[in-house]
Amino acid sequence: MSFDHFEYKGVRFARGLHTEESIKQAENEFEVFDDDIYIVTYPKSGTNWMIEILNLIKEKGDFAKTNALPIYIRSPWYETVGSQEFIDKLEPPRIIASHLPHHVFAKSYFKSKAKIIYTMRNPRDVIVSLFHFASVLKIFTPTENFQNFIEDFIQGKALFGSWFDHVKGWMQMKDDERFFFITYEELIQDLRGGVIRICKFLGQELDDAQIDSVVEHSTFKSMKDNPMSNWTQLPSDVMDQSKGTFMRKGISGDWKNHFTVAQSEYFDKIYQEKMKDFNMSFFWEQSS
Ligand code: A3P
Numbered sequence: 001m002s003f004d005h006f007e008y009k010g011v012r013f014a015r016g017l018h019t020e021e022s023i024k025q026a027e028n029e030f031e032v033f034d035d036d037i038y039i040v041t042y043p044k045s046g047t048n049w050m051i052e053i054l055n056l057i058k059e060k061g062d063f064a065k066t067n068a069l070p071i072y073i074r075s076p077w078y079e080t081v082g083s084q085e086f087i088d089k090l091e092p093p094r095i096i097a098s099h100l101p102h103h104v105f106a107k108s109y110f111k112s113k114a115k116i117i118y119t120m121r122n123p124r125d126v127i128v129s130l131f132h133f134a135s136v137l138k139i140f141t142p143t144e145n146f147q148n149f150i151e152d153f154i155q156g157k158a159l160f161g162s163w164f165d166h167v168k169g170w171m172q173m174k175d176d177e178r179f180f181f182i183t184y185e186e187l188i189q190d191l192r193g194g195v196i197r198i199c200k201f202l203g204q205e206l207d208d209a210q211i212d213s214v215v216e217h218s219t220f221k222s223m224k225d226n227p228m229s230n231w232t233q234l235p236s237d238v239m240d241q242s243k244g245t246f247m248r249k250g251i252s253g254d255w256k257n258h259f260t261v262a263q264s265e266y267f268d269k270i271y272q273e274k275m276k277d278f279n280m281s282f283f284w285e286q287s288s
Contacts, residue, residue: 001157003159040097042160046121056213066217113178123153124264137239180198182194231246
């Protein structure tokens with residue numbers, strides 16, 4: 001996985017999206033407000049899905065209000081160069097996205113009452129999603145070599161570093177009342193149930209019709225057909241839409257169409273090793 005990068009605290013960041021200053025600013029100077037809500041993910045784990053869901057919940061299912069801005073402006077990634085301008089325009093409660101690992105996250109968060117929703121996804125499907133995205137997003141040098149791509153991912157050479165470290169780092173907060181975690185796979189299995197759990201965590205009371213609206217507008221099909229959510233408004237020097245789409249397949253288990261048996265066995269072995277001291281079991285561990 002090749003991209004022009006720099007390292008900060010053992011994590012790879014992409015020049016073109018980040019600078020050393022933007023990351024240090026995000027970590028040390030960014031001001032977190034008590035009523036902020038952060039969507040934190042490792043890339044390709046359902047970040048945009050969660051942005052759509054949370055903004056719809058905030059507006060009690062009012063699609064017209066939610067859909068006034070493109071998704072990446074509605075909830076900017078605060079570590080990205082130039083994001084502050086959009087963050088300054090957000091109405092409270094601000095819903096802000098981030099891919100930062102726990103050890104680089106805004107220091108002011110840890111003294112605040114702000115909430116985090118952390119979404120995780122089967123790392124095998126993250127690899128596949130990222131592999132395709134690497135052909136579309138211009139910061140990456142496209143590669144055909146899936147084996148090397150898996151290896152880079154395992155070695156933490158991906159954008160935002162190691163998936164394993166990201167998940168383990170953030171899950172230190174699993175018992176904190178400001179922290180809620182959910183998996184992409186749970187949302188695939190029961191989107192409505194996920195929305196209801198998220199509303200409960202946020203203390204948001206929506207009636208049945210409002211919840212129906214949140215669900216209706218955050219399905220894969222709705223988002224894929226929605227120019228405000230499907231990233232098609234980005235210029236071709238940022239994303240080459242002729243090479244693929246941001247809203248690609250939106251399923252769980254696509255890794256089975258990409259991994260060979262040998263790659264799958266190899267990844268399972270690494271996964272067991274890296275997660276052996278981690279005292280939690282994930283949805284995909286039963287089904288993969
Ligand atoms: P695929 O490439 O597997 O299709 P992120 O937003 O973190 O970059 O994640 C992108 C992945 O989430 C892509 O996965 C995309 O299709 C999927 N996705 C986005 N919105 C979705 C939705 N409403 N339902 C299911 N998957 C969704």
